[in-house]
Every structure is written in C-alpha cells, then in structure tokens.
Amino acid sequence: xxKWNRDxxxxxxARDIPEGAYVNLGIGLPTRxxxxxxxxxxxxxxxxxxxLGMGPAPDKDNEDPDLINAGKHPVxxxxxxAFFHHADSFAMMRxxxxxxCVLGAFQVSVTGDIANWHTGAPGAIPxxxxxxxxxxxxxxxxxxxxxxxxxxxxxxxTTCTYPLTGIGCVSRIYTDLxxxxxxxxxxxxVDMVKGMSVVELMRLSGVAISSAL
Amino acid sequence: MIDKxxxxxxxxxxxxxxxxxxxxxxxxxxxxxANLIDGVIKNGARxxxxxxxxxxxxxxxxxxxxxxxxxxxxxxSFPRQSDSHVFDGLYRSGEIELEVVPQGNLAxxxxxxxxxxxxxxxxxxxxxxxxxxxxTREIASKHYVLEFPIYADFALIRASRGDRWGxxxxxxxxxxxxxxxxxxxxxxxxxxESVVELGSIDPxxxxxxxxxxxxxxxxxxxx
Numbered sequence: 027x028x029k030w031n032r033d034x035x036x037x038x039x040a041r042d043i044p045e046g047a048y049v050n051l052g053i054g055l056p057t058r059x060x061x062x063x064x065x066x067x068x069x070x071x072x073x074x075x076x077x078l079g080m081g082p083a084p085d086k087d088n089e090d091p092d093l094i095n096a097g098k099h100p101v102x103x104x105x106x107x108a109f110f111h112h113a114d115s116f117a118m119m120r121x122x123x124x125x126x127c128v129l130g131a132f133q134v135s136v137t138g139d140i141a142n143w144h145t146g147a148p149g150a151i152p153x154x155x156x157x158x159x160x161x162x163x164x165x166x167x168x169x170x171x172x173x174x175x176x177x178x179x180x181x182x183x184t185t186c187t188y189p190l191t192g193i194g195c196v197s198r199i200y201t202d203l204x205x206x207x208x209x210x211x212x213x214x215x216v217d218m219v220k221g222m223s224v225v226e227l228m229r230l231s232g233v234a235i236s237s238a239l
Numbered sequence: 240m241i242d243k244x245x246x247x248x249x250x251x252x253x254x255x256x257x258x259x260x261x262x263x264x265x266x267x268x269x270x271x272x273a274n275l276i277d278g279v280i281k282n283g284a285r286x287x288x289x290x291x292x293x294x295x296x297x298x299x300x301x302x303x304x305x306x307x308x309x310x311x312x313x314x315x316s317f318p319r320q321s322d323s324h325v326f327d328g329l330y331r332s333g334e335i336e337l338e339v340v341p342q343g344n345l346a347x348x349x350x351x352x353x354x355x356x357x358x359x360x361x362x363x364x365x366x367x368x369x370x371x372x373x374x375t376r377e378i379a380s381k382h383y384v385l386e387f388p389i390y391a392d393f394a395l396i397r398a399s400r401g402d403r404w405g406x407x408x409x410x411x412x413x414x415x416x417x418x419x420x421x422x423x424x425x426x427x428x429x430x431x432e433s434v435v436e437l438g439s440i441d442p443x444x445x446x447x448x449x450x451x452x453x454x455x456x457x458x459x460x461x462x
Contacts, residue, residue: 074342075266076412091268092413098267109411111418111446112266113350116343120363144368151330152339152368153319159343159363193366193382 027221029202035170037062038217039128039200042168043069047125050074050160053097055170056128070106072124074156076115079107096156116156119163127164129157131171131196133186136233138196138208140169141188154191161192173201173230180231182206182213203227206235215239243405243455244434248278251428251454255284255393262349262389262420263291263301264396270413272397272430274458276300279395285309290349290389292342292416294318294326305329312336314389316345341369344386346419352388353422353451361386394424398447401431402438405452406445414446421451428454 030038032055040062043049050072051059060082063069071080073095080095081102089100103109110118118124131142143157144150161167171181182199199206204218204227215237218227224237245251252275255261261279265271279287280303287310294315295302302325304310313335318326329335340348341363351359360383364370374385396417399410407429409417421427429447434457 073412075269076415090411092270092411094267094269094412098269103411109409109414111414112342112346112416113419116346120343120361149331151319151327152337153317154339154341154369155317156342158341158367158369162362162365163343190367 027219030219031202032058033062035200035202038205039168039170040064043067043126045069048072048078048123049126049128050119050124050164052127052129052157052160054130056130057097059128059170072115072118073101074112074115074119074160076110076112077101077103077107078110079104081107116159116163119159122163122165124164126166126168127160128168128170129160131169131181132188133181133183134169134171134196134199134208135183135186136208136213138194139186140167140191140196141186143191144189146189157191161195166197167192167195168198168200169196170200173203180233182231182233184233203230212236242403243449243452244403245454245456248274248430248456249281251275251456252278252282254426255279255282257284258286259284259392260288260290260390262391262394262416262424263289264394264415264417264420266292266412266415267296269411270397270409270415270417271300272395273300274430274456275395275397275428276304280304280307280309286311288312288314290314290345290391292316292345293320294323296320296322298325302326305335308334310335312338314338314340314345316340316342339369345389346416348386348389349416349423350419351386352390353419356388358385358387360384389423391424392426394420394427396420396427396429398429398431400433400435400440401429401452401455402435402440402449403455404437405429405447405449405455406440407431407447407449407452408440408444409446418447421447426453427451428456430456430458433457
C-alpha cells in the first residue's frame with residue numbers, strides 16, 4: 027500500500043473543483059491545490075484579505091508588499107481580479123457565495139465537525155484568524171489532512187477532542203489514504219489508495235465507513 | 240474651506256489620550272499605518288486598547304508600542320506569528336489582555352459600529368470556545384451567535400491617495416480593514432502616500448468617502 031503524497035492529494039482535490047467555481051484555499055497544505063487546477067477550467071481563487079482572481083506567486087523582482095495572500099505571501103492578481111475590504115470579503119464567504127473552501131485540520135468528526143485552530147495545550151496562545159469564518163462560510167467545505175497523527179491515531183474521530191472550529195460543516199475529507207464523504211447517513215468512501223481494503227481503512231480510522239466501491 | 244490635511248503625525252495625534260481604544264488597519268504589513276503607529280509611540284498615551292488583525296511583528300511598530308507597556312488590551316484575530324515574540328512574552332507574563340475574535344466577526348463588529356447596528360447574529364464561532372457565554376439563537380434552523388459592535392475613539396489607517404476632503408483610495412490588498420475601520424471611530428486619521436487635488440479622484444472610484452475621515456497626513460512612500 028502506497029500512501030498518496032501531498033502533491034497527489036492536492037491533485038485529487040483540484041480534480042473535483044469544477045469550471046466557474048469560486049474557491050478559497052486555506053493556509054498550508056490546501057494552498058498546494060492551486061498548482062494543480064486544470065488550465066482548461068476558469069476557477070476563481072478568493073483570498074480573505076481582499077482579492078478575487080488571485081494568481082500565482084510572482085518572481086522575486088515583481089513582489090509587491092501590498093499584494094499578498096492570507097498567509098501574507100506575495101501573489102499576483104489575474105486579469106478580471108477584484109479587490110475589496112475585509113467586511114465585504116467575509117460577507118461573501120458567510121453569505122454563501124463561495125462554492126468551495128479547502129482547509130487543513132487536526133481532526134474531523136464523523137458528523138463534519140472540524141478542529142483546526144487551537145491545540146488547547148496549556149500555554150498555547152489562541153490565534154484563530156479566519157479559520158472559523160472559513161469553516162462555516164463556503165457552500166462546501168473540504169478538508170485535506172493526513173489520515174493519521176504521527177502516533178498513528180486517526181484524525182477522523184467520533185468526537186473531536188481538540189477545540190472546535192466549526193460544527194457539522196465539513197462535507198468531504200481528502201487524506202493520504204482515502205477520500206471520504208460526510209453524509210447524513212455517516213461516512214461514505216469515495217476512493218482510497220491502491221492495496222488498501224475497506225476493513226483495513228476502518229481499522230486505522232476507528233470509525234465506521236460505508237463503501238460501494 | 241474644508242481641509243483635513245495635517246502637518247505630520249504628531250499634529251494629527253495631538254488629542255490621543257490615555258485609555259483610548261484605537262483601531263489600527265493592516266493585514267501584516269499591507270495597509271499598516273506605520274507612521275501613525277510611530278506617532279502613537281511618540282505621543283506617550285498609555286492604557287490603550289488596540290483593535291487590529293495582528294499583534295505586531297519584530298520590534299517595531301505595534302510590537303514596539305506593546306514593548307513600552309502602553310497597551311492594556313488587544314482585540315485581534317491572529318496574535319501569534321513567527322516573530323510576534325513581544326506580544327507572546329507580555330501575554331505569557333499576564334501583562335496584556337487578549338480578546339481573540341474570528342477575523343470575519345472582527346470586521347463585521349467594526350462595520351456594525353460604523354453602520355449604527357447594535358448587534359448581529361453570526362454563524363461564525365457557534366459551538367466553539369470563542370462563543371462561550373454568548374447569547375445564541377436558532378433562525379430558520381441555523382445556529383447563530385450574538386456579537387456586538389466594536390466602537391473606537393480613533394481609527395488609524397493607511398491609504399494610497401487622498402484629497403483634502405478625506406476621500407480615499409487604497410492599493411491592492413492593502414485595503415483590507417481600512418474602509419471599515421474608517422467608519423467606526425470618533426476620529427479617523429489616514430496616512431496617505433499622496434494627497435491629490437480635490438476632484439482628481441474619480442468619484443466612481445472613491446473607496447472611502449471623506450465623510451468618514453477626519454484627518455489626513457501625507458507620508459513618504461517606503462517604496
């Protein structure tokens with residue numbers, strides 16, 4: 027069994043984003059999805075610090091400190107781009123105008139709760155940024171994360187043990203082992219790595235996953 | 240004749256007082272009114288409440304204001320950064336109060352203050368630590384949290400161009416919190432890269448109408 031690497035995970039997410047979609051890619055692993063969006067589709071990227079039509083990073087000579095993404099890295103604005111202020115930016119998110127948001131996570135529950143902003147560890151300084159707004163804002167929220175922690179514990183859980191970012195908002199999980207939909211009837215397997223069985227995936231995950239594969 | 244221009248930041252900040260609540264624009268360094276923040280440091284006012292997306296970086300600007308122990312409380316969405324060690328130290332030693340607000344709620348609470356809204360129900364944060372103790376309501380089978388406006392004494396923002404009436408345009412993603420913060424304070428002060436002739440900003444392109452801006456300071460562009 028060969029796990030999907032980070033680029034393969036990003037490619038899988040990119041494949042599921044249709045022509046014409048408005049998409050916010052969260053900081054970290056989700057940012058990588060941008061590298062795999064098919065050239066033959068027009069997909070408009072939103073960054074919550076006030077830009078629709080975000081393009082790739084510029085070369086070093088063309089960096090502009092006034093043109094950055096939510097991770098505060100230099101980006102470009104594509105033809106057709108629009109700038110707007112923060113209240114508008116989050117209104118378009120909260121108001122259900124964004125089609126997809128892709129987020130990283132510490133944990134996702136079987137009912138679509140997400141924990142991704144705070145470890146809750148004593149002494150950890152809480153910093154939420156746009157995480158809670160993003161989690162509940164888009165029409166569909168995808169999560170990209172490794173399936174297991176470094177200690178081999180499942181990050182898909184019955185109930186999140188980390189502090190929650192949002193409740194019941196995740197609709198699909200992309201991991202390095204599988205793609206899983208969260209439905210009212212429970213988790214449903216969409217795809218998994220070659221050589222993996224549903225029984226093995228459920229054993230690793232510690233939760234029930236139905237499969238029609 | 241209306242002329243909101245001031246000769247330098249010291250003049251513009253002359254009535255800043257102890258205990259003031261100050262909105263500070265910017266997302267990281269984009270749109271951060273660095274000259275006005277330096278002016279606050281020089282001014283000497285203390286016991287301040289700062290509302291800004293971040294809590295300062297390195298040892299300059301907002302971080303320096305914090306380091307001088309001039310800030311009692313900070314309301315922000317993301318205090319922790321790779322080089323936010325000044326804030327981190329003060330927070331860990333209990334020398335600064337922190338209110339963490341989800342970024343969209345922060346923007347909307349400021350917007351509400353400027354728009355005369357007494358409070359609003361938002362889905363963001365429902366069921367999380369950041370909504371603990373807050374009033375909630377179910378509306379059309381969705382859950383919401385009641386959030387209140389953030390009013391301020393001063394708003395310090397940065398824009399690209401402004402005229403003597405205070406009409407402003409911004410540059411790219413440096414716009415961020417500027418337009419909402421401008422609406423929410425008793426006194427709004429903008430630092431601008433250039434003051435232009437009245438009428439030279441296309442009225443169709445004005446982002447912040449001058450009604451929201453009280454003072455304007457032209458600063459030397461960094462670039």
